[in-house]
Amino acid sequence: MWTSLLEIFAARFNDILLASWEHLQLTLISLLLANLIAIPAGIFLTRRRKWAEPVIGVTAVFQTIPSLALLGFMIPLLGIGKIPAIVALTIYGLLPILRNTYAGITGVNPAAIEAGTGMGMTSLQILWMIELPMALAIIMAGVRTATVLIVGVATLAALIGGGGLGELIFRGIAMANSPLILAGALPAAALAVFFDYALKHLEYRTQPGNLAKK
Amino acid sequence: MIEFQNISKTYKPGHPVVKNLNLHVNKGEILVLIGPSGCGKTTTMKMVNRLVEPTAGRILINGEDISMQNPVELRKNIGYVIQNIGLLPHMTIAENVALVPKLKGWNKADYLQRVDELLRMVNLSPEIYRRRYPQELSGGQQQRIGVIRAMAADPPIILMDEPFSALDPISREQLQDELLRLQETVSKTILFVTHDIAEALKIASRICLLKDGDIVQLGTPEQILRHPANDFVRDFIGENRLRSEDSLPTIAEVMKPPVTSRPNRGLAEATMLMRKQKVDTLLVVDANRQLLGKVTMWDIHNRFQNEAILLKDLLRPVLYKVAPQDSLKEALQIISRHAIAYLPVVTDQNELVGVITRSCLVDVMAERWLDSETINLQEVVPHVDQSA
Numbered sequence: 001m002w003t004s005l006l007e008i009f010a011a012r013f014n015d016i017l018l019a020s021w022e023h024l025q026l027t028l029i030s031l032l033l034a035n036l037i038a039i040p041a042g043i044f045l046t047r048r049r050k051w052a053e054p055v056i057g058v059t060a061v062f063q064t065i066p067s068l069a070l071l072g073f074m075i076p077l078l079g080i081g082k083i084p085a086i087v088a089l090t091i092y093g094l095l096p097i098l099r100n101t102y103a104g105i106t107g108v109n110p111a112a113i114e115a116g117t118g119m120g121m122t123s124l125q126i127l128w129m130i131e132l133p134m135a136l137a138i139i140m141a142g143v144r145t146a147t148v149l150i151v152g153v154a155t156l157a158a159l160i161g162g163g164g165l166g167e168l169i170f171r172g173i174a175m176a177n178s179p180l181i182l183a184g185a186l187p188a189a190a191l192a193v194f195f196d197y198a199l200k201h202l203e204y205r206t207q208p209g210n211l212a213k214k
Numbered sequence: 215m216i217e218f219q220n221i222s223k224t225y226k227p228g229h230p231v232v233k234n235l236n237l238h239v240n241k242g243e244i245l246v247l248i249g250p251s252g253c254g255k256t257t258t259m260k261m262v263n264r265l266v267e268p269t270a271g272r273i274l275i276n277g278e279d280i281s282m283q284n285p286v287e288l289r290k291n292i293g294y295v296i297q298n299i300g301l302l303p304h305m306t307i308a309e310n311v312a313l314v315p316k317l318k319g320w321n322k323a324d325y326l327q328r329v330d331e332l333l334r335m336v337n338l339s340p341e342i343y344r345r346r347y348p349q350e351l352s353g354g355q356q357q358r359i360g361v362i363r364a365m366a367a368d369p370p371i372i373l374m375d376e377p378f379s380a381l382d383p384i385s386r387e388q389l390q391d392e393l394l395r396l397q398e399t400v401s402k403t404i405l406f407v408t409h410d411i412a413e414a415l416k417i418a419s420r421i422c423l424l425k426d427g428d429i430v431q432l433g434t435p436e437q438i439l440r441h442p443a444n445d446f447v448r449d450f451i452g453e454n455r456l457r458s459e460d461s462l463p464t465i466a467e468v469m470k471p472p473v474t475s476r477p478n479r480g481l482a483e484a485t486m487l488m489r490k491q492k493v494d495t496l497l498v499v500d501a502n503r504q505l506l507g508k509v510t511m512w513d514i515h516n517r518f519q520n521e522a523i524l525l526k527d528l529l530r531p532v533l534y535k536v537a538p539q540d541s542l543k544e545a546l547q548i549i550s551r552h553a554i555a556y557l558p559v560v561t562d563q564n565e566l567v568g569v570i571t572r573s574c575l576v577d578v579m580a581e582r583w584l585d586s587e588t589i590n591l592q593e594v595v596p597h598v599d600q601s602a
Contacts, residue, residue: 096373109298109300109303111296111297111298111299112300112302112303113298114265114296114301115294115296115299115300115301115360116266116302117289118289118292118294118296119289119290119294119313119314119317120264120288120289120290120291120314120317122286125317129302133302134302134304143225
């Protein structure tokens with residue numbers, strides 16, 4: 001089987017590369033959108049704490065929907081292709097980022113904020129100079145969770161015509177061709193492991209306690 | 215400097231935290247707000263930088279109503295030190311100290327120089343500490359940074375909210391001493407909140423004792439100790455403060471902070487200091503607080519016309535001194551035998567740590583006396599004062 005795997009890799013190298021590229025695109029675009037929505041929303045919720053519970057609750061419901069079902073919902077709404085896939089993946093990545101942004105900022109030592117206010121900082125300065133830097137490690141942990149989640153779920157995007165490494169996996173399953181399944185599964189796993197490692201490193205660097213050692 | 219006019223604060227209707235408070239904080243004094251928890255002391259203080267808004271009444275700073283000012287701008291001109299220190303962990307010491315100057319738009323060279331100057335003021339070497347992060351410092355060092363951060367942009371007013379209460383007793387003592395020393399050079403108007411009467415007595419120019427949002431007594435530490443307004447004040451001061459042990463207290467307990475100056479200071483400056491501190495002799499020390507000698511008002515007066523003369527030119531040797539571990543009896547003997555008013559206390563390394571004056575001795579005697587005869591207070595005090 002290992003020799004046939006190598007053959008498949010050699011023969012379909014371009015397909016694998018293209019699928020990996022699509023997969024990466026799906027992941028990064030969804031991740032970017034999820035960040036752009038969830039981080040400002042998380043910050044906003046820290047200013048309107050009454051709304052926090054219902055809003056985070058709604059994103060938690062999205063998260064509870066099975067990933068395949070969520071992709072399925074997209075077909076009647078947005079049809080098939082990359083765009084519905086990206087929308088579904090974005091929704092899927094919201095919760096960890098939103099929750100961690102909110103928890104990170106509300107967890108900032110109130111003494112630091114009191115000191116900042118007392119020194120004459122505006123609330124925007126407090127956000128940029130105190131709250132975000134101090135919450136960064138926790139926000140990064142949320143981004144990391146979301147990334148790994150999106151890399152995984154993106155393999156299902158192939159089912160609604162979104163492309164990516166899922167394409168190879170599903171084709172392999174349909175043809176009962178194990179090497180072809182692996183040709184999709186191995187790069188997908190490698191991508192997840194790589195992102196996790198890279199973000200873990202970044203997360204470590206953003207912890208205030210480690211700044212001194214850099 | 216700061217004037218509270220009919221200030222009230224109510225959070226829950228019917229339960230005012232501060233009741234119709236009137237208080238004037240003088241320029242250059244340390245006014246300590248003290249009282250049991252829930253007495254409104256912190257609330258009162260936080261109204262000065264508008265972290266709390268009064269329900270009724272006005273607060274004036276230099277005659278201007280602060281409710282008319284932009285709170286952000288107001289706060290940039292009021293130093294603020296809090297109990298939990300509140301240093302920002304992701305910024306270096308230098309960045310923390312430079313925060314307000316940066317917010318006020320100072321240029322970089324100016325605030326970097328200011329940071330070094332402030333670090334030296336609290337005996338932290340800038341070369342070592344500038345680039346460190348707060349969590350690499352001890353609690354006492356962190357609060358030193360908290361204090362100099364409040365002074366960074368040279369605000370005329372500093373608010374301190376139980377700044378030393380979370381520290382261990384030794385650091386607390388040191389920081390109190392440093393605050394007094396800094397105050398000698400910078401003369402800020404300081405509003406200081408504490409629940410520790412020993413701290414209040416040590417650092418206050420005046421003490422304002424609050425209970426349930428009312429001022430119970432306002433006066434100098436001496437006035438409060440000697441003439442407590444009622445039983446509440448007497449309880450609050452505590453019987454132990456008027457203790458009567460059989461042995462005399464030690465020199466270290468009795469001595470007062472000395473009025474000191476540096477050898478290269480001018481005579482006019484020295485005269486101002488003497489007038490302000492109401493002393494007729496200045497002890498001259500070097501940067502390490504080594505006692506170099508003394509300068510008397512009489513010498514300064516005689517040479518005052520010559521502007522070129524500095525204190526070091528008028529130094530006289532100090533003939534009599536005691537060590538902090540010596541007994542008070544020894545100090546008493548030296549003072550009465552040589553008819554001097556003023557006895558410096560120096561360590562074995564010639565470091566000046568305090569002075570014993572005739573008035574400290576009188577205080578000791580008076581306190582011991584008052585303790586046994588608290589009822590006769592009013593009769594006793596005038597008599598003691600005359601002999602002093």
